[in-house]
Amino acid sequence: MDNYISTHEATIRLGVFFGIFALMAMWELLAPRRVLTQPKSARWLNNIGLVVLNIVVVRLIFPTAAVGVAAYAGERQWGLFNQLDTPGWLAIVATVILLDGVIYLQHVMFHAVPAFWRLHRVHHADLDFDVTTGSRFHPLEILLSMLIKFAAIVLLGPPLVAVILFEVLLNATSMFNHSNVRLPLGLDRIIRLLIVTPDMHRVHHSHLAYETNSNFGFNLSIWDRLLGTYRAQPEDGHTGMTIGIDTFRDSAQCIPLPRLLMMPFTGVVTDYAINSRRREPPDES
Ligand SMILES: [Zn+2]
Numbered sequence: 001m002d003n004y005i006s007t008h009e010a011t012i013r014l015g016v017f018f019g020i021f022a023l024m025a026m027w028e029l030l031a032p033r034r035v036l037t038q039p040k041s042a043r044w045l046n047n048i049g050l051v052v053l054n055i056v057v058v059r060l061i062f063p064t065a066a067v068g069v070a071a072y073a074g075e076r077q078w079g080l081f082n083q084l085d086t087p088g089w090l091a092i093v094a095t096v097i098l099l100d101g102v103i104y105l106q107h108v109m110f111h112a113v114p115a116f117w118r119l120h121r122v123h124h125a126d127l128d129f130d131v132t133t134g135s136r137f138h139p140l141e142i143l144l145s146m147l148i149k150f151a152a153i154v155l156l157g158p159p160l161v162a163v164i165l166f167e168v169l170l171n172a173t174s175m176f177n178h179s180n181v182r183l184p185l186g187l188d189r190i191i192r193l194l195i196v197t198p199d200m201h202r203v204h205h206s207h208l209a210y211e212t213n214s215n216f217g218f219n220l221s222i223w224d225r226l227l228g229t230y231r232a233q234p235e236d237g238h239t240g241m242t243i244g245i246d247t248f249r250d251s252a253q254c255i256p257l258p259r260l261l262m263m264p265f266t267g268v269v270t271d272y273a274i275n276s277r278r279r280e281p282p283d284e285s
C-alpha cells in the first residue's frame, strides 16, 4: 500500500484534481450563484496558468512532496504516531484533522503578518470567485505552506495514506468551496456544520476587511467556530457583495499572470494586515 502511494502520488492527486475541477466547472455553468464581473476566458487562462506554474515549481523543488517526507519520517521513526502505538485508523483520522488545523492557523498567519499578506493577497485579489480561485496562489506562498506542512508531518509521523488522503481532500474541498455554485440553503446549513461550503468561504473573499478576516477554514468548518473567526453570511448578501480587496480593483492588475507574480512586491499593505489597522485616537474628554 505504502509503495503504491509513493509511486503513484502524483497520478492520484492529478486525477482527483481534474475530476473535481471538471465537475465543479460544469456545476458552475448549470447553477451559478453570482453573475461574474470579469471575462471568464481571461481569468481562467491566467489563473490556470498560475496553477500549471505552481505544479512545475513544486515538482522541481520538492520532487517527493509531502508523502516523501512522511516516508522519510517513518523510516527513522520520527514523530508522534511513529512513537505511539496508535491504531492505524485513529492515526489516519487524527492526522487529517490535525493537518487541517495547521492549515487553518497558517491561513490566519498569512492574513495577519504584513509580508505574508503581500503573498496571500494574490488569492484575494481575484475579482470573481469560482473554481479557479481555489488554486490561485503565489508560488512563494505555495512553497512556504509546503515547508510548514513538512514540519507538521515530521512532528506527527503520520501514515502515508493519511497524508495523501489529506492532500486530496484539501485540494478537492478547496475547489468545491471556491465554486460559484448555488446550493439549496437548507443543504448548505447542514453541510457547513462540518465542511466549509461555497457560501461560507465566499464571506472570506469580501472586500470588507472584517469579513476577509473571518472563515479561514479550508476543509473542516469547526476551526472557525471553535476559535471565534466564524461569520455566517456577508453583510451585503451573496449576490450584492463585492469580491476582492480594495488594494487592487483594476482588472489590468488582477488578471494577467505577470502582474500576479509581481503583486507581492507592489502596492502598500492596507488595513487587512494586523498592524496596519488604523484606530481612532482615544477620546481625551
Ligand atoms: Zn485568505
Ligand SMILES: [Zn+2]
Residues within 6 Å of the ligand: 123, 133, 134, 178, 201, 204, 205
Ligand atoms: Zn479563498
